Amino acid sequence: xxxxxxxxxxxxxxxxxxxxxxxxxxxxxxxxxxxxxxxxxxxxxxxxxxxxxxxxxxxxxxxxxxxxxxxxxxxxxxxxxxxxxxxxxxxxxxxxxxxxxxxxxxxxxxxxxxxxxxxxxxxxxxxxxxxxxxxxxxxxxxxxxxxxxxxxxxxxxxxxxxxxxxxxxxxxxxxxxxxxxxxxxxxxxxxxxxxxxxxxxxxxxxxxxxxxxxxxxxxx
Amino acid sequence: xxxxxxxxxxxxxxxxxxxxxxxxxxxxxxxxxxxxxxxxxxxxxxxxxxxxxxxxxxxxxxxxxxxxxxxxxxxxxxxxxxxxxxxxxxxxxxxxxxxxxxxxxxxxxxxxxxxxxxxxxxxxxxxxxxxxxxxxxxxxxxxxxxxxxxxxxxxxxxxxxxxxxxxxxxxxxxxxxxxxxxxxxxxxxxxxxxxxxxxxxxxxxxxxxxxxxxxxxxxx
Numbered sequence: 001x002x003x004x005x006x007x008x009x010x011x012x013x014x015x016x017x018x019x020x021x022x023x024x025x026x027x028x029x030x031x032x033x034x035x036x037x038x039x040x041x042x043x044x045x046x047x048x049x050x051x052x053x054x055x056x057x058x059x060x061x062x063x064x065x066x067x068x069x070x071x072x073x074x075x076x077x078x079x080x081x082x083x084x085x086x087x088x089x090x091x092x093x094x095x096x097x098x099x100x101x102x103x104x105x106x107x108x109x110x111x112x113x114x115x116x117x118x119x120x121x122x123x124x125x126x127x128x129x130x131x132x133x134x135x136x137x138x139x140x141x142x143x144x145x146x147x148x149x150x151x152x153x154x155x156x157x158x159x160x161x162x163x164x165x166x167x168x169x170x171x172x173x174x175x176x177x178x179x180x181x182x183x184x185x186x187x188x189x190x191x192x193x194x195x196x197x198x199x200x201x202x203x204x205x206x207x208x209x210x211x212x213x214x215x216x217x218x219x220x
Numbered sequence: 221x222x223x224x225x226x227x228x229x230x231x232x233x234x235x236x237x238x239x240x241x242x243x244x245x246x247x248x249x250x251x252x253x254x255x256x257x258x259x260x261x262x263x264x265x266x267x268x269x270x271x272x273x274x275x276x277x278x279x280x281x282x283x284x285x286x287x288x289x290x291x292x293x294x295x296x297x298x299x300x301x302x303x304x305x306x307x308x309x310x311x312x313x314x315x316x317x318x319x320x321x322x323x324x325x326x327x328x329x330x331x332x333x334x335x336x337x338x339x340x341x342x343x344x345x346x347x348x349x350x351x352x353x354x355x356x357x358x359x360x361x362x363x364x365x366x367x368x369x370x371x372x373x374x375x376x377x378x379x380x381x382x383x384x385x386x387x388x389x390x391x392x393x394x395x396x397x398x399x400x401x402x403x404x405x406x407x408x409x410x411x412x413x414x415x416x417x418x419x420x421x422x423x424x425x426x427x428x429x430x431x432x433x434x435x436x437x438x439x440x
Contacts, residue, residue, distance in 0.1 A: 013394075013430075014406035015234050174233075174394070176418040176430060180410025186234035190400025198396040200428045202420040208428045210233075210396060 002141055003168035006151045006158055007067035009185070010035035010173045010207075016182035017155035022083050027096060029182060035175050038207035039064050048102040059203045063171055072147025073140040074103055077157035078111040081126070087113050094118050095126065103152075106143040108136055110157060133164040155185040162189055170196070170212040222361055223388035226371045226378055227287035229405070230255035230393045230427075236402035237375035242303050247316060249402060255395050258427035259284050268322040279423045283391055292367025293360040294323055297377035298331040301346070307333050314338050315346065323372075326363040328356055330377060353384040375405040382409055390416070390432040 011017045012035065019031030028035060039045045043055030044064040055061065078084075082093050095101060100121040107126050114128040127143075129136055140149045151161050161167050172185075186192070196212035203209060231237045232255065239251030248255060259265050263275030264284040275281065298304075302313050315321060315338075324343040334348040347363075349356055360369045371381050381387050392405075406412070416432035423429060 011233075013231075013235065014404075014409075174420075174428070176413060176420055178406050178409045178412040180408075184234075186398050188400075189234075189398045192398040193396060198426060200394075200396060200422040200426060202422040202428055206418060206420060208394070208420045208422055 006170040012179040015184045015186045016179040017185045019182040038205040063209045071150045072144025074107045074150045074152040076152035080154045081109045133161050155183045168214040172210045174208040226390040232397050232399040235404045235406045236399040237405045239402040258425040283429045291370045292364025294327045294370045294372045296372035300374045301329045353381050375403045388434040392430045394428040
């Protein structure tokens with residue numbers, strides 16, 4: 001059965017999953033790369049970013065490596081796709097990831113300003129949808145060929161899928177920094193733990209990996 | 221040298237160290253005992269609460285057990301001492317801990333409404349101070365006989381000592397629940413990690429123990 005998954009979502013001690021002031025030069029705003037330090041050295045990220053074959057194989061990699069396995073489509077928020085806000089002034093922007101993005105599956109970008117799809121190399125096509133989480137999930141499932149759907153972030157998008165109770169598995173990397181400002185993940189999710197079995201594993205990198213596994217539904 | 225320490229301060233994923241709606245029946249408000257589950261079964265808490273000799277000896281106990289070692293005085297906020305607010309309507313209240321409190325050292329309660337000291341059994345005397353963190357620390361150090369001073373909480377008090385850069389060691393237990401409301405620990409502490417070396421260790425109980433060790437001061 002196709003499930004809905006979140007992977008490698010990094011969150012500060014004060015619950016921010018991205019900083020304040022996103023721009024072309026600063027995709028995570030004032031947070032810089034601090035939320036991602038645990039991941040940057042892993043084999044998965046080294047391969048995705050640099051096309052290299054190096055990188056660590058420890059516990060951080062064990063978590064990072066699971067993000068593509070059996071994933072047939074991704075849903076992301078517009079702020080993950082780019083720093084623009086409001087109507088598109090041009091359609092040149094194709095995301096942060098160049099002509100051969102790491103996704104290699106259909107990607108559904110949630111935006112109130114839809115535009116034509118962008119087909120890039122390696123199997124990545126960006127589709128733009130003005131849709132609720134339920135509607136977006138229906139579209140992504142149809143494109144995923146029976147595989148799972150990944151909610152790719154950012155925090156506003158993940159939160160909206162958690163609020164709609166559509167997430168089956170979530171991996172959060174808790175990073176021991178205090179960001180102070182940005183976009184919070186946990187707002188409006190009081191009692192989230194009642195819906196999930198949660199496991200915590202600390203890494204020598206300083207990050208703590210939390211996995212949330214959806215408990216069986218009462219009506220299942 | 222006498223240092224300033226925080227122990228067993230439990231915090232939710234969304235950064236709350238106590239819930240909303242404290243009352244005589246609910247010292248932690250709507251949080252109930254959920255933030256303390258990791259600690260309740262330990263040998264230290266079993267001994268403190270019930271005077272018993274049972275309890276666990278695993279990693280949770282390893283952290284819980286360090287809270288009294290070489291501590292000569294505690295500073296706490298008024299909301300840790302009791303649920304009353306504003307001027308005292310009577311002076312009957314002696315804290316939540318009965319006639320033989322677990323502290324066994326002088327305890328300085330920060331309040332804008334000072335009252336005469338209360339001397340109880342086992343070495344615990346409650347002193348009431350309307351003071352800044354610096355002033356309170358001076359009084360506690362004078363009473364501690366060369367030993368360390370513990371900042372006992374709650375979150376507002378710990379935060380005020382962190383803001384004043386007076387904390388040398390801090391143990392936080394991160395509990396994988398989303399409280400949604402209450403009193404936050406991390407507000408106003410952006411960049412706290414620059415002042416501390418931080419270590420994270422997850423426990424089978426689900427809690428993750430974070431220790432913050434003050435880095436040497438630039439002027440030291």
